[in-house]
Amino acid sequence: MAGRPSNISPWRIDPKTGRPLPEGIRWRADRNRYQIRVTVTDLTGNKQHRSRMFLTLAEAKRELAKEIAGRNPNAGMTLTQWHERYWPAVAASVRVGTARGYDVSWRKRVQPTLGDKKLEDITSPLIESAMVSWAGSPSIKVDSLAVLSRLLDGARRARIIDYNPAREVKRPSQGASVSPTSRALTVRQITKMLELIEPGVYRRYAAALVFTGMRAGEATAMRVRDADLRQGILRVSRSFSPGKNGELIEQSPKSHKEREVPITNQLRPYVLEAAKGKEPDDLLWAGPNGGRLTARNFRRAVEWEKIKTALRRPDLRVHDLRHTFATILFDAGASAPDVQAVLGHSSLQVTERYSRAREGVARRAGSVLDGLFESDKPKSKKNGKAAEAKKTRRNRAILNPYDPFADPSGSNYGRRNGPNLAQGHRGLGL
DSSP states (O other), X not given: OOSSOOTTSGGGBOTTTOSBOOTTXXXXXXXXXXXXXXXXXXXXXXXXXXXXXXXXXXXXXXXXXXXXXXXXXXXXSBHHHHHHHHHHHHHHTSOHHHHHHHHHHIIIIIHXXXXXXXXXXXXXXXXXXXXXXXXXXHHHHHHHHHXXXXXXXXXXXXXXXXXXXXXXXXXXXXXXXXXXXXXXXXXXHHHHHHHHSOTTXXXXXXXXXXXXXOOHHHHHTOBGGGEETTTTEEEEOOEEEEOTTSOEEEEOOTTSSOEEEEOXXXXXXXXXXXXXXXXXTSBTTOOTTSOOOOHHHHHHHHTHHHHHHHHTOTTXXXXXXXXXHHHHHHHTTOOHHHHHHHHTOSOHHHHGGGOXXXXXXXXXXXXXXXXXXXXXXXXXXXXXXXXXXXXXXXXXXXXXXXXXXXXXXXXXXXXXXXXXXXOSSSSOOO
């Protein structure tokens, strides 16, 4: 008779011991596995039948006990079903801009590849296989993995699954992407960019971004009272971020910490112009009618596409002005902790991506070896003169290590070229 096997059925006998199997466990000879089958109640109150396979009887007993105890009554729901229930909690726990990015990552990458999978069936290898098909840069894939991890973390805390497999997946390496230093503008390009923008609010806004390294939202939210010309600093304590419907929401900076950025000699005239005739609580870098500037309306107003063409930088983004400031700081001799503090980075690892310290390592290593093996060779008079000339050039090159764009042959060496970010007699004074 067809139907559920009886107690004397081979399905209910353990082939290894010949004894009857416990209720809820049966032997699947076609799979060479022990199978458990239970009926559970999900979060909506509906009954569900679930089955799983195990290599050993001990594993099957242990999992069956968990199921009966109700530890995993909802592990059979799909990731999409769990997202519908838990997404509001995820969105409420992060910044508005982060939630917006997570939502895009969910719709474009995570849901199409993993949305139909049961929570209990999602494993680290399955996630890694899905990531192969995710389009976008390493940072976009990191965001997609982050939203998946938050969803699975919630399921783990709700005791729907025993662990979060996304935490075992290696984050995509940022090193494979384009180096931030390669995206930075040169001093000549900075000057040309500002000249291409009509004098007024948009040129001032561009100058603020490139000479302070502020994020666009941080510059937009800055008030007149945040500018301290006597101390030569701007205080960054808030930021504007687009909401889900495009509205600007004022919140703390990305690092959740207040910081200070320098008012360089190049920026000071723009600060004075921007603050003229305004009250302390007015926006410092406001639009033509006193409204809030955003990267989007800035690009439209200055015809950003034409600027990219003029600079021969078809990939140039507004955020690259921040990369430019960070790179110039390092080139001018600033220490990594100083650059981290000015940019508001959460870790030195992020900051050091802007340093060129590792460039030329092969050449320097080769010079060391050449010097070691050639130290015993007799030096000719001609070679001696060449070494002396090389030493003179090297001494010239280090007269002002804080201005990497200076011309050693110029009479105004150390002052004429470069962003003049150094404050005081020596160093940056950050």
